[in-house]
Amino acid sequence: MNGDHHVILRVVAKALIPIISVFGFFVHFHGEYSPGGGFQAGVILAVAIILYSLIFGIAPCMRAITPGFARTVAAFGLFLYAAVGFWALAMGGNFLYYDALFREAPGGHLGQHVGIIVIELGVLAAVAGSMVAIYYAFAGRVSEIRDEDW
Amino acid sequence: MTGFEGANFAIELLNVTLLGILFIVAIAIARLRSLFAIVMLSGIYSLISATWFVALDAVDVAFTEAAVGAGISTALFLAAMVLTSRTAKAEKGAMKILPLLVVVATGAVLIYATIDLPGFGDAMSAANTGVGMEYIERSKTEIAIPNVVTSVLGSYRGFDTLGEVAVVFSAGLAVVLLLGFGERSLGATVRREDRAEPKTKEGEGE
Amino acid sequence: MLEFILERGNYWAIIGLMMIGLYICFAATNLIKRLIGLGLFQTSIVLFYVSLSRVDGGTAPILFGADWKKAKGYGEESHGGDHAADASASAYDSAHAYTSGGLENVYSNPLPHVLMLTAIVVGVATLAVGLATIVRIREAYGTVETDEIREMDLDVAIAEAADEAEETQAANGTV
Numbered sequence: 325m326n327g328d329h330h331v332i333l334r335v336v337a338k339a340l341i342p343i344i345s346v347f348g349f350f351v352h353f354h355g356e357y358s359p360g361g362g363f364q365a366g367v368i369l370a371v372a373i374i375l376y377s378l379i380f381g382i383a384p385c386m387r388a389i390t391p392g393f394a395r396t397v398a399a400f401g402l403f404l405y406a407a408v409g410f411w412a413l414a415m416g417g418n419f420l421y422y423d424a425l426f427r428e429a430p431g432g433h434l435g436q437h438v439g440i441i442v443i444e445l446g447v448l449a450a451v452a453g454s455m456v457a458i459y460y461a462f463a464g465r466v467s468e469i470r471d472e473d474w
Numbered sequence: 475m476t477g478f479e480g481a482n483f484a485i486e487l488l489n490v491t492l493l494g495i496l497f498i499v500a501i502a503i504a505r506l507r508s509l510f511a512i513v514m515l516s517g518i519y520s521l522i523s524a525t526w527f528v529a530l531d532a533v534d535v536a537f538t539e540a541a542v543g544a545g546i547s548t549a550l551f552l553a554a555m556v557l558t559s560r561t562a563k564a565e566k567g568a569m570k571i572l573p574l575l576v577v578v579a580t581g582a583v584l585i586y587a588t589i590d591l592p593g594f595g596d597a598m599s600a601a602n603t604g605v606g607m608e609y610i611e612r613s614k615t616e617i618a619i620p621n622v623v624t625s626v627l628g629s630y631r632g633f634d635t636l637g638e639v640a641v642v643f644s645a646g647l648a649v650v651l652l653l654g655f656g657e658r659s660l661g662a663t664v665r666r667e668d669r670a671e672p673k674t675k676e677g678e679g680e
Numbered sequence: 681m682l683e684f685i686l687e688r689g690n691y692w693a694i695i696g697l698m699m700i701g702l703y704i705c706f707a708a709t710n711l712i713k714r715l716i717g718l719g720l721f722q723t724s725i726v727l728f729y730v731s732l733s734r735v736d737g738g739t740a741p742i743l744f745g746a747d748w749k750k751a752k753g754y755g756e757e758s759h760g761g762d763h764a765a766d767a768s769a770s771a772y773d774s775a776h777a778y779t780s781g782g783l784e785n786v787y788s789n790p791l792p793h794v795l796m797l798t799a800i801v802v803g804v805a806t807l808a809v810g811l812a813t814i815v816r817i818r819e820a821y822g823t824v825e826t827d828e829i830r831e832m833d834l835d836v837a838i839a840e841a842a843d844e845a846e847e848t849q850a851a852n853g854t855v
Contacts, residue, residue, distance in 0.1 A: 355624050356619040356620070356621050356625075357619070357620055357621060358621065358742065359533040359536075359621070359623075359742070360534070360537060361534070361621075361623075361624050361627060363538055363797060363798065363801045364534075364537050364538055364541050367538070367541040367542050367545065367801070370546065371541065371545045371546065374545075374546075378549075391650075395646070395650065398643050398646055398647075401639065401643070402639055405636050405639055406636065409632075409636065420632040420633055420636070422632075431615075433617065433618040436616070436617045436618065436619075436629055437618070437619070439628070439629065439632075440617070440624065440625070440628035443632060443635070444628060447635065447639055450639045450642060450643050451639070451642055451801060453646070454642050454643055454645065454646030454805065455546055455646070457646045457649070457650055458550065458646050458649045458805070458808040459549065459550065459553065461649045461652070461812065462550060462553035462557065462808075462812070462815070464653075465653060482736075489690065493690075493693045496697055497696065497697065497700075500700040501700065503700075503704065503716060503720065504700055504703060504707075504717075509712055512712075512713060513716070516716050516719060516720070519723065520723065523726075523727060526727065527727075527730055530731060530733075530734050530788075531733075531734055531735075531738055531739055531740045531741070531787075531788040532733065532734075532740070532788070532793045532796070533742070534793055534794075535726065535730055535796050535797050535800070538800045538801065539723070539726070542800050542801060542803075542804045543719075543723065543800070543804075546804050547719065547807055550804070550807065550811055551715075551716070553811075554811035554812075554814060554815055557818060558711075558712060558814060558815060558818040558824045559710070559712070559818070559823070562708060562710030562712070562713045562825075563709050563710060563825050563827075565707045565708065570707060573702075573706030574703065574707075576702075576706060577702050577703045577706065578699075580699065580702065581695055581696065581698075581699040584695045584698075584699075585691075585692055588688050588691045588692065588695070589688075591691060592732075593683075593684075593687030594687050594688065594689075594690045594691070594731060594734065595734050595735060595736035596687075596735075596736070597735045597736060599732070601732045601789060602732075602733065602735055602789045604791075605791065606733070606789035606790060606791035606792070607789060609790055609791065610743075610783065610787050613743070614743055614747065620742050620743040620748045621741075621742045621743075622742065622743065622787070622790040623742075623790045623793050623794055626790050626791060626794045627794045627797065627798070631794060634794075634795075634798070635798060638798040638801065638802050641806075642801060642802060642805045645802075645805030645806055645808060645809050646805065648812070649808050649811075649812045652813065652815075652816055653812050653815060653816070
């Protein structure tokens with residue numbers, strides 16, 4: 325990135341990346357009312373990070389979001405999902421039985437809503453973290469093909 | 475997609491057009507040798523199939539396919555391509571004919587099997603009368619969220635989804651174990667540099 | 681006859697796409713191209729499932745209009761909190777009886793959508809594992825063409841066999 329020949333790309337990306345991230349969170353938290361959910365949101369957030377690393381270089385991106393952090397987020401997501409299951413177990417229901425989360429009377433939906441949002445958060449973290457970790461693993465390898473060969 | 479005359483015809487037209495484009499792209503992928511072109515075409519294939527998913531009422535699947543197929547997997551293919559090769563060798567001689575025979579035979583068997591399948595859009599088929607429709611009817615009283623796909627994904631089949639998340643996580647772990655921790659990994663280099671001198675200038679890894 | 685073909689034309693087209701993917705898997709010697717063929721195959725399986733789940737005149741499985749309003753009204757009522765246990769249970773029963781009578785709108789089957797949605801994400805994760813393996817193969821062999829890899833393996837095996845034969849010969853000679 326020494327010359328100026330990527331300047332348009334960089335300016336556009338600077339404007340786009342925050343919008344992509346916000347859209348990812350919109351897709352996540354609006355997933356109960358419209359198409360979307362944790363899987364899609366996780367992928368969109370990962371795409372925002374990958375776009376940043378494609379345009380500004382992989383090294384600054386790795387300083388901002390370290391590979392270790394990405395792996396930790398992935399593990400945390402899976403943990404969060406399973407934790408909801410055990411929460412339901414602790415409250416006397418079956419594994420992942422959300423109605424038991426708050427011991428509601430029949431017809432109450434708070435447990436379902438909280439359970440779904442939390443497990444979707446787990447999915448979001450696991451998918452985004454895994455995808456970024458996978459991308460880092462590939463992009464971090466020292467390539468044998470130079471830019472000029474393309 | 476309900477309510478006005480001609481909607482079915484429009485959808486049929488959309489089906490035929492999109493399928494035609496899918497066929498063209500797939501045959502182009504089979505014939506091309508430049509891996510860059512192949513990867514880009516596979517991204518296009520994903521986008522077009524996502525469009526078709528919308529026509530088939532599967533909006534969530536379309537969303538996922540567009541984000542994953544055209545976004546992540548294209549980026550992964552490009553990243554892997556940089557590390558491997560840029561052109562594929564042309565298939566030669568027997569390697570062209572023999573697979574064709576196998577593929578035609580398999581296709582013929584599968585098409586023979588479709589005779590017993592329910593028709594396209596049949597509301598009374600076995601797939602559409604079972605538990606899937608039950609979910610739609612019960613979701614609003616039991617879960618009370620409008621997107622039935624989310625309620626099935628998160629609640630009715632939450633255990634499945636836990637397994638899927640575990641698979642995604644372990645796949646990420648497998649890739650990191652295969653590629654990430656070695657001395658050739660850039661992550662290790664960046665970490666080492668940061669430790670050596672905390673304030674490094676930008677864009678060093680170029 | 682025409683109706684029969686129209687009803688199944690979709691499946692046949694999808695099988696055609698699937699077979700193109702299979703052909704790429706078989707015929708390509710380049711491992712990356714093989715994985716792309718596998719991706720085509722996977723996408724066509726997703727298309728097949730989603731085709732099966734479509735209902736004529738249906739729409740995406742997101743409750744809307746009258747269906748959703750009724751559910752919402754019911755939900756607010758039940759969140760009043762001062763219901764006795766059996767009262768809310770009976771409300772639940774009546775609501776359920778009401779809904780199972782039928783919905784205002786026709787929806788497509790959501791179950792295959794859920795299965796395929798997760799399958800796509802898992803597919804890209806396993807694809808990444810495949811690509812990682814290919815990168816390691818490239819580093820070990822210097823190529824990703826299967827026929828070249830096979831030749832190299834064969835050469836190594838022949839050389840090893842020759843070495844072994846030499847060693848046993850030498851051992852026999854000295855003893």
